[in-house]
Amino acid sequence: MNHQHDMRPIQKHPLNVRVFHYLLLLSFLPLAATGLLLFFKPLTQEAMQLTYDIHIIAGVVMAADCVAFTLMAFDRVLLFTARVFSFGKSDLGWFKVLGGYPQKFLLGKKVAVPPMRKYNSGQKLFGACVLIGGTLLVFSGLVLWLMPHIAPREAVYLLGQVHLVAGLILTAFLPVHLFLAVYRFDDFKAMMLHGNVPYHDAAEYTPLWVEKEVVPVSGEKGC
Amino acid sequence: MNNKPYLFAESRFLLSRRKFIALGGAFVAALALPVGWFSQKLMQRNDYIKARSKGLYRDDATAMLRVSHANPAVEKYYRDFGGEPLGHVSHELLHTHFIDRTRLKS
Numbered sequence: 001m002n003h004q005h006d007m008r009p010i011q012k013h014p015l016n017v018r019v020f021h022y023l024l025l026l027s028f029l030p031l032a033a034t035g036l037l038l039f040f041k042p043l044t045q046e047a048m049q050l051t052y053d054i055h056i057i058a059g060v061v062m063a064a065d066c067v068a069f070t071l072m073a074f075d076r077v078l079l080f081t082a083r084v085f086s087f088g089k090s091d092l093g094w095f096k097v098l099g100g101y102p103q104k105f106l107l108g109k110k111v112a113v114p115p116m117r118k119y120n121s122g123q124k125l126f127g128a129c130v131l132i133g134g135t136l137l138v139f140s141g142l143v144l145w146l147m148p149h150i151a152p153r154e155a156v157y158l159l160g161q162v163h164l165v166a167g168l169i170l171t172a173f174l175p176v177h178l179f180l181a182v183y184r185f186d187d188f189k190a191m192m193l194h195g196n197v198p199y200h201d202a203a204e205y206t207p208l209w210v211e212k213e214v215v216p217v218s219g220e221k222g223c
Numbered sequence: 224m225n226n227k228p229y230l231f232a233e234s235r236f237l238l239s240r241r242k243f244i245a246l247g248g249a250f251v252a253a254l255a256l257p258v259g260w261f262s263q264k265l266m267q268r269n270d271y272i273k274a275r276s277k278g279l280y281r282d283d284a285t286a287m288l289r290v291s292h293a294n295p296a297v298e299k300y301y302r303d304f305g306g307e308p309l310g311h312v313s314h315e316l317l318h319t320h321f322i323d324r325t326r327l328k329s
Contacts, residue, residue, distance in 0.1 A: 009229040078246045079238055118233075139257055152268040155261065196229045215234045217227055 006203070009196035010214055012118075012187070017076060018195055020069040027062035030054055032171040039164070056145060063138045083119055084127035090114035094121035101180075118209040122180075126173055133166040140166070 013021070034055040041048060070077050093114035097103065099122055100113045119127060140159040148156050181188050186201040202210045238246075288294055305313040 008231065011227075011229040011232040074247070075238060075243065078243060078250060081250060082238070082242070082246055135254065136257075139261075143261065147265075150265065150268070151261070152264050155264040194228065199231070213233050213237055214231045217230055217232050 006199035008199045009194075010199055010202050010210070011195055011217075012190045012197045012202070013195045014076075015195065016069070016073050018191060020065060020073070021191055023061060023065040027058045027065060028170075028174075030058040031062060032167070032174055034058065035167045035171065039168075059138075059141050059145070063142060066134060066138055080127065081131060083117065084124045084131060086124070090116070091121040091124070098122070115207040116205065116209070118206055118213065120205070126177060129169060129173060133170045136162050136166045137170070 034051045037043065037051045038048070038055060043051065091114075094116065097111050097113060099120055100111045103109045103111045140163040143151055143159050144156065144163060151159075181191070184201075184205070186197050187205075190197045199210070202214070283289060291297060301307065301313075305316070307313070
């Protein structure tokens with residue numbers, strides 16, 4: 001069936017996920033910026049102190065956001081975990097052509113890409129890094145902020161290094177994520193506004209998700 | 224009748240009960256590992272101080288001389304040279320003088 005102009009809405013990002021993502025966006029952007037400033041220390045002492053204070057406040061917001069979402073939407077966290085850690089032959093195929101993006105951007109060519117579920121292989125890799133890196137950042141950040149004086153020195157040093165490496169990796173992912181998020185504009189609107197993608201967009205980018213996981217709302221009991 | 228602003232959504236039964244329990248257990252275990260590691264480090268943080276004080280107490284308990292005023296060398300010093308504790312000669316010889324070496328005073 002051709003879904004080229006099918007605009008029927010599919011709910012992709014429910015409200016709780018969108019609220020979690022808003023808070024993550026509001027906290028992680030200042031965290032990345034202040035984190036880089038804290039690493040390179042280019043400012044005066046007073047400005048560095050202000051940078052540190054902003055980093056702490058934004059860190060508390062992010063930690064509270066992550067803990068609250070994990071407790072309140074544990075099923076969604078588990079589903080996300082299961083999705084990002086699944087790996088198969090189609091992922092290998094996706095990575096071989098990098099989702100067809102370089103060919104599209106650099107050569108103007110369209111190449112065949114293995115069909116994907118809700119997240120493509122690149123998003124899954126990013127999701128796994130966010131899940132592991134985010135957990136490490138929250139945990140190490142809380143220890144470094146709240147108990148550096150009572151924790152053993154070598155543990156504080158190790159957690160400081162973990163915080164630095166995880167922060168730099170996730171910050172490096174950020175421009176790529178922002179660019180591709182805006183490039184997939186239907187998905188961008190879904191995450192930032194109403195939660196829904198048009199059927200044609202889902203069928204083009206995430207055909208297996210549409211085929212195996214998406215159901216009509218009126219057809220499901222309790223919806 | 225559907226009154227939602229979308230016509231399709233993910234099936235609510237994607238995650239079976241068995242998968243939920245298995246994944247949930249793995250998730251909680253993965254979170255418990257760093258917390259366990261850190262708590263253990265925190266509990267053991269004063270072990271070397273405790274071991275040092277234990278060693279000092281053990282040395283003290285087995286020492287022949289347990290108080291300085293019973294030390295034969297000290298007794299000999301006062302008997303042959305220093306006179307009496309807190310006396311003039313002892314004060315001159317044993318009292319420590321301090322000099323302010325602070326360079327930066329703000």
